[in-house]
Amino acid sequence: MATLKDVARLAGVSVKTVSNVVNGYSFVKPDNRRRVEEALEATGYRPNLGARNLRRGRTGFIALVLPELSIPYFAELAGLVIAAAQEHEWNVLIEQTFGTLAGERSALASLGPHLVDAAILSPEALQDDDFQLSVPAVLLGEHAVDVPIDRVGIDNVAAAQTAVKHLISLGRTRIAAIGAHPHRGTAALRLEGYRTALEEASLPFVDELVVPALNYHRADGAAAMKSLLDLSTPPDAVFCFNDLLAIGAMRAAAERLVRVPSDLAVVGFDNNEESAYSSPSLTSVAPDKTAIARAAVDLLHRRVEARDDALEDVQTPFSLLVRESTVAR
Template sequence: MAPTLKDVAALAGVSIKTVSNVVNGYGFVKAENRRRVEEALQATGYRPNVGARNLRRGRTGCIAMIVPELGVPYFGELVSLVITAAADRDWTVLIEQTQGVREREREALSALGPHIVDGAILSPEALTADDLTAGDPGVPFVILGEHWLPASADRVAIDNVAAARAAVSHLAGLGRRRIAAIGTNPARGTAALRLRGYREALAEAGLEYREELVAPAAKYHRRDGAQAMADLLDLPQPPDAVFCFNDLLAMGALRTAADRGLWVPDDVAVAGFDNIEEAAYAHPRLTTVAPDKQAIAETAVELLRARTGGGDGPEPRDVVAPFRLEVRGSTRPRGPMSGPRP
């Protein structure tokens, strides 16, 4: 039979309560007793019943993370960081993807109950304010990203307007004058914010906003970026720089530029958004907005932990995570240092 707390206590020569305190990480145990208990735990191979322990504490030991697409590297990387942060707080993470479809987001939220998870972290694309009430009021949640939703829950996001403005200002500072944007999509709240930052940067640089230089994207995948870039390059006056609303769109844009025989960045500079791992290995290496994903994950999990401590807690908090512009080869200045054409 599996060893019990009583077995460990007998071997260590201490009380069952002392063994329980050590197993549960409580600090009020003498150093010598803790050492003896830890040795007895190793000798007996005792493993705590996590489910029973969580039940006694009134928690499940699990949280949910709801994202649009795990196949989009930004979300995959963010999920990995959340799993690590949650593990440090003795949580297991259940993952759900919604494809950004409102009904699937509603279903994922409404399926959560306090008997399933202690809380949830969600990155919605289509939820409305009314949809948020579909969730069980006993399950706290944290929203990732800037959204049109009312501040009824804690949120963590970067300043998308400022981030987009920084990227486009960088392109304008290189002397680019026909700066295009790829990624407008009325179904995505962040797209509107990044478009706003794009327009503000153009205005600050004294450049005219031109509708023909703004390309929509149904999805934020490589093929969408490739098609949008093709449409832009077919214009009578094609762009000399492109700001893409995520890195996958930028990867597609780079592919199309290469297929057309264009040299990046001399013929057209390309910048992205998200700083996924692939961006550092593109050819040329991609300039991109780099959200602090580590800070986003850590903050989201910590906000959730605070909400599961009992009581109503403070008013919903809105945390702005930092970002930086990672300047790489895809936006080098024109000139002799740009390197030879292939």
């Protein structure tokens, strides 16, 4: 692997001159520039990023801390973050926490200026005092924590409200919710949106219709739906706090021969790609993931470039995509 030294020797100039050419700095005589460029070409020189960053005091990496790549929402988001990071010449390091406190703590502990320039975090279990960060960070989604860290995400209350209002507009009156969670801030906000929508329509808030989910996987949605279908009066609609729960719920409904949407209308949240192809296809709250990824990366870039202090809370747009799980073809 060629180094600056090799190129310099070949071009008959000093190492620094080559460095200057590579970085487009300062004044270099046309004649030298040409020779250096030829030498660069001939040797196939590529800068050693480790060395460059050591010298510059940057690492060239940002961390993306998320629960699990096998969760479609995070996989899709990760893809978009990688694309957005590329524009700032950042590489993305993905850390999986599996949603556990231990996993999140260890991921956070491994961050630091020696490894990454900044971090995008999607924590689920962390408490306030875990956030002793040594690099700029952005939180994705809302959280139970109240820490002075930038945030990017949609308005969860409004989004949930929109979803439930849609169910109400279809004439449903016994609307269940799946995904309540004791610690997750996002869950609390979506629940609040659910409650608000019911209130606005003067529908009662029925405890037995709100089912918690400790995890947000398909299996949890199926289990929750089964318990709802076991009620003496089952719901005629269900709002799931993410698409995986909804897919699981629809699966459970199908197994009990409950028809969607006629017997049961289902709304999800996240708009995973798979939701457009399920049978029936799933109505879902669609956050603008591209906007989230871009906003998060851009925010970090500004923080790293110039430490300006105003705390930011970026609200990205969302929409409700109505599909067959609420309105039959």
